[in-house]
Amino acid sequence: MNISEIAKLSGVSRTTVSRFLNNGYVSEENKKKIQKIIDETGYVPSSYAKQLRTKKTNLIGVIVPKISSETISRIVDGISNEVNKFGYNILLGNTDLNIKKEIEYLNIFKNNQVDGIILVATVITKKHLEIIKKINVPIVIVGQNIKDYSCIYHDDYNASIFLVNKLIEKNYKNIAFIGVDKSDKAVGYERERGFIDALLKNNLKVDYDLIKNGEFSTESGYKLCKEILSLNKDIDSIICATDNIALGVIECLKENNLHIPKNIGVISIGDSKISKVVTPKISTLHYHYKTSGIEAGKVIINKINNKNDDLIKIKLGYEYIERESI
Amino acid sequence: MNISEIAKLSGVSRTTVSRFLNNGYVSEENKKKIQKIIDETGYVPSSYAKQLRTKKTNLIGVIVPKISSETISRIVDGISNEVNKFGYNILLGNTDLNIKKEIEYLNIFKNNQVDGIILVATVITKKHLEIIKKINVPIVIVGQNIKDYSCIYHDDYNASIFLVNKLIEKNYKNIAFIGVDKSDKAVGYERERGFIDALLKNNLKVDYDLIKNGEFSTESGYKLCKEILSLNKDIDSIICATDNIALGVIECLKENNLHIPKNIGVISIGDSKISKVVTPKISTLHYHYKTSGIEAGKVIINKINNKNDDLIKIKLGYEYIERESI
DNA sequence: TTGTACGCGTTATCAT
DNA sequence: ATGATAACGCGTACAA
Numbered sequence: 001m002n003i004s005e006i007a008k009l010s011g012v013s014r015t016t017v018s019r020f021l022n023n024g025y026v027s028e029e030n031k032k033k034i035q036k037i038i039d040e041t042g043y044v045p046s047s048y049a050k051q052l053r054t055k056k057t058n059l060i061g062v063i064v065p066k067i068s069s070e071t072i073s074r075i076v077d078g079i080s081n082e083v084n085k086f087g088y089n090i091l092l093g094n095t096d097l098n099i100k101k102e103i104e105y106l107n108i109f110k111n112n113q114v115d116g117i118i119l120v121a122t123v124i125t126k127k128h129l130e131i132i133k134k135i136n137v138p139i140v141i142v143g144q145n146i147k148d149y150s151c152i153y154h155d156d157y158n159a160s161i162f163l164v165n166k167l168i169e170k171n172y173k174n175i176a177f178i179g180v181d182k183s184d185k186a187v188g189y190e191r192e193r194g195f196i197d198a199l200l201k202n203n204l205k206v207d208y209d210l211i212k213n214g215e216f217s218t219e220s221g222y223k224l225c226k227e228i229l230s231l232n233k234d235i236d237s238i239i240c241a242t243d244n245i246a247l248g249v250i251e252c253l254k255e256n257n258l259h260i261p262k263n264i265g266v267i268s269i270g271d272s273k274i275s276k277v278v279t280p281k282i283s284t285l286h287y288h289y290k291t292s293g294i295e296a297g298k299v300i301i302n303k304i305n306n307k308n309d310d311l312i313k314i315k316l317g318y319e320y321i322e323r324e325s326i
Numbered sequence: 327m328n329i330s331e332i333a334k335l336s337g338v339s340r341t342t343v344s345r346f347l348n349n350g351y352v353s354e355e356n357k358k359k360i361q362k363i364i365d366e367t368g369y370v371p372s373s374y375a376k377q378l379r380t381k382k383t384n385l386i387g388v389i390v391p392k393i394s395s396e397t398i399s400r401i402v403d404g405i406s407n408e409v410n411k412f413g414y415n416i417l418l419g420n421t422d423l424n425i426k427k428e429i430e431y432l433n434i435f436k437n438n439q440v441d442g443i444i445l446v447a448t449v450i451t452k453k454h455l456e457i458i459k460k461i462n463v464p465i466v467i468v469g470q471n472i473k474d475y476s477c478i479y480h481d482d483y484n485a486s487i488f489l490v491n492k493l494i495e496k497n498y499k500n501i502a503f504i505g506v507d508k509s510d511k512a513v514g515y516e517r518e519r520g521f522i523d524a525l526l527k528n529n530l531k532v533d534y535d536l537i538k539n540g541e542f543s544t545e546s547g548y549k550l551c552k553e554i555l556s557l558n559k560d561i562d563s564i565i566c567a568t569d570n571i572a573l574g575v576i577e578c579l580k581e582n583n584l585h586i587p588k589n590i591g592v593i594s595i596g597d598s599k600i601s602k603v604v605t606p607k608i609s610t611l612h613y614h615y616k617t618s619g620i621e622a623g624k625v626i627i628n629k630i631n632n633k634n635d636d637l638i639k640i641k642l643g644y645e646y647i648e649r650e651s652i
Numbered sequence: 653t654t655g656t657a658c659g660c661g662t663t664a665t666c667a668t
Numbered sequence: 669a670t671g672a673t674a675a676c677g678c679g680t681a682c683a684a
Contacts (some may be wrong), residue, residue, distance in 0.1 A: 013671045048659035052374035068403040077394040080420040092416040094406040279605040375677035
């Protein structure tokens with residue numbers, strides 16, 4: 001069933017049916033005729049042909065490192081809710097933490113297929129930037145602040161500073177830091193930088209032995225915590241870049257019969273589900289992940305509709321949630 | 327940049343370029359010429375035109391109730407990994423638990439746009455079935471066993487029976503059950519049915535006051551547990567249909583100074599992250615969610631390629647993980 | 653092994 | 669307000 005057959009059955013021309021479907025001028029009489037035939041036949045216009053003609057797919061390509069992550073899926077939820085309002089759908093590029101696949105998806109989405117791209121990434125390499133530069137649809141980056149590109153990101157630097165100040169306020173003085181590799185400019189680099197600067201501002205010594213970087217996992221948190229304890233440096237608190245890391249840290253501290261928060265305070269970033277559930281409940285910074293998805297959706301829709309390439313930078317804040325771990 | 331321009335630049339006809347792109351016979355000489363031009367120009371064929379011509383999008387429509395859920399996102403992860411292997415991508419229909427949107431997505435995907443549909447649903451109404459019947463692309467349903475449709479689902483009935491037997495084995499005798507609404511045939515109906523049948527098989531009395539159904543949430547678990555306790559029926563264990571429900575139950579029991587597992591045993595289904603983390607750690611049934619996604623991917627790809635409409639039913643098992651709550 | 657000619661289903665243009 | 673016609677970019681019989 002196609003537009004020509006509908007036209008024939010309705011006794012009008014293809015053009016009129018097309019106009020009817022796209023809010024053009026059609027007489028009331030013809031409107032009724034056409035609607036009747038469409039109802040009877042269950043006709044739906046071919047999206048292929050429409051896309052070929054209009055160069056529009058109403059699709060947003062969303063590239064994510066791993067969909068089965070609490071933070072990522074919240075971001076995607078936000079994006080999806082927002083863009084759906086405007087009739088857009090999501091083409092999902094789940095890269096499984098594989099940078100090669102990330103590049104692959106950028107290439108797939110590059111030329112056509114989608115009207116806009118939202119890239120949720122942890123590490124942006126030169127290779128990424130090379131391809132992104134050549135992309136001819138609007139792009140928004142979530143979670144990282146990349147020069148010359150519109151980004152929705154979190155205030156990682158000040159988040160770390162906040163955590164240090166909070167610990168100091170609670171009389172903790174010898175603070176360790178467990179984060180992730182600095183190739184992740186946001187979670188790795190910025191959170192560590194904030195930590196160091198905050199120590200300096202508070203006239204505390206920066207002991208680089210107490211700054212460890214690993215992966216986004218409970219196991220990594222556990223391992224690095226063990227390493228720090230083996231140093232016998234008499235620390236009284238640990239800042240964890242993520243809740244998952246904090247989980248490993250807590251496990252390790254418990255095994256060593258260290259009481260949280262009496263012997264050692266633990267604090268982290270994320271406010272994930274587990275942070276409310278583990279004993280002790282983790283004092284943490286709530287990050288507005290779903291909001292970042294919503295904002296990214298708004299920005300990309302705007303770019304698509306207005307065709308304006310203004311550089312948009314949105315830095316989202318955080319909210320301190322005190323629980324039991326400090 | 328289109329295929330004609332590539333042809334002109336390469337000094338061959340459009341047809342030859344098309345053949346080159348689609349593995350047809352092209353002389354070595356021309357192959358080199360064309361490849362060179364493609365590399366220089368960065369030409370990528372228009373997916374719109376290709377789709378119009380071939381009636382194939384290489385897209386799988388995946389409809390889910392809420393992407394920001396641990397189980398759902400694991401399923402989607404599995405689907406995505408599997409279908410990507412065959413060059414398919416995912417068009418995500420995130421319905422935000424809104425049945426109307428579910429129907430909407432089924433309609434969007436119905437006629438074209440995708441080569442196949444995977445529906446991850448909790449409740450399948452008559453309205454759903456009406457639309458699904460009219461869909462002319464292959465469809466696979468995940469999480470529910472629907473008559474006449476290919477489904478990947480879990481053995482919910484026997485899972486409940488297993489849990490009852492496990493409790494009895496540990497000398498629990500007065501068992502309550504907290505589940506979800508029975509309009510969810512899998513999590514609601516089947517799990518409750520298994521519970522009741524298992525009691526009967528073990529010659530235990532079925533007390534319908536001790537069977538409560540609510541929502542998929544911690545709050546619901548908390549509330550229903552409170553209701554059960556207020557009955558003063560002297561229960562010694564509670565089976566929870568999901569980990570989230572168990573979480574609320576545990577909270578409630580703790581508040582009432584009931585020791586888990588000494589005073590009351592708690593057991594559930596899901597093996598979510600929180601089940602390993604909460605105190606006490608929850609004894610639970612691991613469900614193979616990612617696997618169900620992978621299987622769904624395999625089935626849909628098969629249906630698309632072989633055009634066979636064999637009815638495929640895959641029932642996945644479970645794995646008992648004993649921790650601390652019984 | 654290559655090229656010509658046509659069609660996929662829609663929208664845009666222009667004339668009426 | 670309506671219709672004829674071209675064009676979007678590609679794949680594929682068919683002929684050569």
